[in-house]
Amino acid sequence: MTPFLLLRKLLEARLATSATSWFRASTKEIADGPTNARFCALFSQAARHVKHAPLSPAAAEVEAAERCIPGWNPERWDVLEAVRVGLVLARTDLAGDGGALALEEAFRYADEGELCALLRALGLVPGGERFLWRAREGCRSNMRSVYEAAALDTPYPALHFDDDAWRQCVIKCLFVGAPLWRLWRLDERLSPELARMALDLADERRSAGRPVPHELWLCLGPYGGARGLDALERELVPANPNRAGRCAAALAFARAGDTGRLARLEKDETDPAMREALARARAGDTGSLSFRHLAQLPS
């Protein structure tokens, strides 16, 4: 199934009747090749027909998306956003220059919601690499919504960013407080340079007396070296009030391959969240997805 058909199916199960007819008429008009101004107008006016609401796809729908485009995860999409991505994908000229020019025009005049939808679409359109500059702009945004649309739940950064852009994207995620574990293929693109940048950031935060974001420890993998292990030890001290940070540090030891340290930890650890993290580590569940459990942890 194409991403367009999948999205249409998802939407038609959720939209009100009037919104469905508007969506159908608009996608048909777009398939027939409207002017760029008209395309942009439909893209804006989607907000007059569809209200913001979580898309809330079922597990089977999320799996279907992953099968369709590996790395595409619509779990956190908004219905209006999905409608707009549908309008983009309704174009029949996306692989050619006409489609690219139309998307560029939509980017130029986009408001926040439109920008998010365009960025989410980039992972699904053919020849996505033509929009590299737009995706990088999205990852530089200080609006967390825009950053997330460009970077997370999409295959785009892993597929198209060079190493510099990739590392900036990872560190920016920590700065805007977005969930790094949702960055697709993070574990496959760890590096000594990324570990160094993360450790520098940890030092900065500690010097300033500020907490270290627990997902920072995701960036080390096997590349943190002695400096990384020292930093993790500091995070692990029982007096650290940041429980997510301690759990993350334990998982990071496992990710660095230091299983001996984990065994020693298990002996006298009392925090149930830590015990759970250690059990997960023992079971080999230490991929970036294992950090999803830590976000809601009260300190």
Next chain:
Amino acid sequence: MRFFDPHIHVTSRTTDDLERMAAAGVRAIIEPAFWVGQPRTTAGSFVDYFASLLGWERFRAAQFGIAHYCAIGLNSKEANNESLAREVLELLPRFALKEGVVAIGEIGFDEITAAEERAYVAQVQLAREHDMVVMVHSPHRDKKRGIRRSLDIARELGFPMEKLVIDHNNEETVAGTLEAGAWAAFTIYPHTKMGSERMLEIVKKYGPERVIVDSSADWGVSDPLAVPRTAKLMLERGIAPEVVERVTWQNALEAYGQSGQIDAEALLCKPAIDQRQLFADNSVLRGQEPRVEGGVPN
């Protein structure tokens, strides 16, 4: 109390202002497009300005629990650069139909020139085509004639008076605006336009119907707390609370709510401030602890 300030150029205000506004009960604001204190020279400057009203400024206000709407338009001063004005008028539909745009504005007259009139006519027509509200800026010089001209043109174009808000009224213009059937807005400025004391007298004399109080706070000497301050004075001087609520909340909501872009129910909820969810570490908050505990006191 909660307040709606339907005219404030919040792009020129600091986060201290936003914090004070939220603490004083300002729950919703409208930022109309205006000039930026000096004339722009390219259409691109307008594109970026309109985009910031729809993007960054809305995002920034939300950090403080304030709902930010905007009005899009070509202001009267810059309408006099006619070749640039033509380009900007062509651009307007790109922005005017977007989510959260509650009006075409602020438009109208500055020196009451022919170029200003052409831009005004074109924009009232745009608003009529798309069934939108219009926010009219009335001139500092020759105000009475400017307002009369704005009303007459709108009427000649068949524009519905209940969708017309005439702003910056004073004692001399209020009767004409209200008799025409338009909304009469008043800008409370520390030294010029209208003071809280004078506003009080106007509400006593004309009642609250179709009367709106705003701050028009911008890059000049102005007061982002003008609406709550005026409400406080009115209450102290014995104006009934429901009257005060009409002119500092309900009327603005009704006038601009005609756009269909304001979710009144959501505005009535206790605003959730979660800077942790939304903030960018190196922008609005710079290292201070985000506030997550909840609502704006009012």
